[in-house]
Amino acid sequence: MARGTYVLSGGGITLANQAVTLGFINPGTTASLEVLRCWVGQSANATSAQQRVQLNFQVTAFPTVTSQTPIRTNLLDGVSVIVGGAAGAAGTCGINASAEGAGAKTIIVADAFNVLNGWVWIPTPSEIIILGAGSSSGFGLHFPVAALTLTNWAFGIVYREI
Secondary structure, three states: OOOEEEEEEEEEEOOOOOOEEEEEEEOOOOOOEEEEEEEEEEOOOOOOOEEEEEEEEEEOOOOEEEEOOOEEOOOOOOOOOOEEOOOOOOOEEEEEEEEOOOOOEEEEEEEEEEOOOOEEEOOOHHHOEEEOOOOOEEEEEEEOOOOOOOOOEEEEEEEEEO
């Protein structure tokens, strides 16, 4: 039975001039997570440029992120069991990593997009990414190379607790 659907997102973000994890969620021990949608876009300029993007699992050591509290999509649901945190620890999430951590990244989806169009990933039911409660891996929305334009990025991850 689903516990609720939540959004981890950021907007108007300036990225570090490096490969960067845009959003990172690490399940705790009380709920498994289904990743339902991810997106990235920027509004800094009108210059066409290609950008690589990845969805991945990462094991410890995790990225150092800016703590961000996930928002519920239905006000009748309770708050998420995932809370904002900066270290990528179990049961926490955050955005816009300042350091990537030494943990190995396992690429699930590797893609590229034109920044003028943005990028959206919506899996079919059989492609939904699931992170088990108590998993040793977190989930990341990641730029494996630095963006040419660093300002005004918007991105997010929609997930459901099960």
